[in-house]
Structure formats: structure tokens, C-alpha cells
Amino acid sequence: MRTVATDAETTPYLVDLSAQEIRRRLPEALAIYVDAMGYPQGTEYHRAPMWSEHVLRPGWRGVGAILPTEESPLVAVAYGYRGARHQWWHQQVRDGLLRSGVSAEHADFILADYFELTELHVSPRAQGHGLGDALTRRLLSGRPERSVLLSTPEVEGENNRAWRLYRRLGFEDVLRNFTFAGDRRPFAVLARSLPFE
16 A cells, blocks of 8 residues: 655755764765756766865854655755855955956955855755745854855846745845856856845
């Protein structure tokens, strides 16, 4: 006889991820990342050292969504940390702002006190159920920084779930059609003020 899973058995629940836990679940988390971003298989091997280093950064915080089954598989992951001048992403965005015509003073103001929402990925099989919104709110709850910044691939008409989520949550343009070193796709850099209500 086939049993039907109840909502309680199939609804993911949010968990805070410690540095130790994200390292333990790194293969799972990176598989979600590669799947959600549409990167080729093998990308995870290049990203693993970077993700492992990120957990050591000041202000790092991670959250995930897990299915309530015996295996407790991870179906979504998000993390970030306090942005700083010496970090690669910060330097890339500052350079992009300057090249777009923003003054050095204004670029430094934008990048002065922010939380970098570095990764936010929901497995395609778990999308469409509000996990992105829930993960973002939990990740940003109580953050002391003035703002949160993130980068996301450009999409024609901003027509995908990620863009709809960010706009719904009040993220605004900082830099558009920017190409990071090492990735040919154009990205947008978005921001919103904190605290996150």
C-alpha cells in the first residue's frame, strides 16, 4: 500500500547553519548552488575552497532549509558576512561603480557598512514555496550593518523568481550590467537598507 506524505512530512523547515554544519553539508549546499545557478557540473569543486574560507569572515551567518525526513536533506542555503574593503567582491563592485561614473566618495559611502548576502539558493525542486523570502528574512534578522548588498545575474525584464523576490523585499539598483572577473554573464548589484522589517 502506498502512503501519501502529509504537509508536515514534506514542508522544509529553516535551520541556522554553523560554520561546522555548512562544512559538513558542503557537497549538498554546492549541488544546490550549481543546480540553481545553471553552472556546469564540476563548478562545485572550484567553489568549495572559497565557501570554506567565507565561514571564517567576520559576521558570517548561514541558514538553510531542510526536509523533515530521516536523511534531513538540505534543499536551500543562504549565507553572508560583513563586507570589507580587502574582499574581492567589494573591490570588484567599487571598481564597477567608479567605471559607471559614481564618485569615489559615493562608492565608499555605499560600501562603508554592509552585509554581503553572498549566496542564496533554493533547489529547483523546492522553489515556489516562499523559501527564498524566509531564508532572506532569517539571515538578515538583527544584522547591525546599515545595508545589505548582493549580486544576481541579469535577466531580461527581471523575469525570474530571484528578481521578483529581491524587488518584493525592497532591493534597489546599485550597479547594472556589471561583469565580474571570471564570469562572462552580466550581473546586477542590488541593495536595501537595514534593519530588515
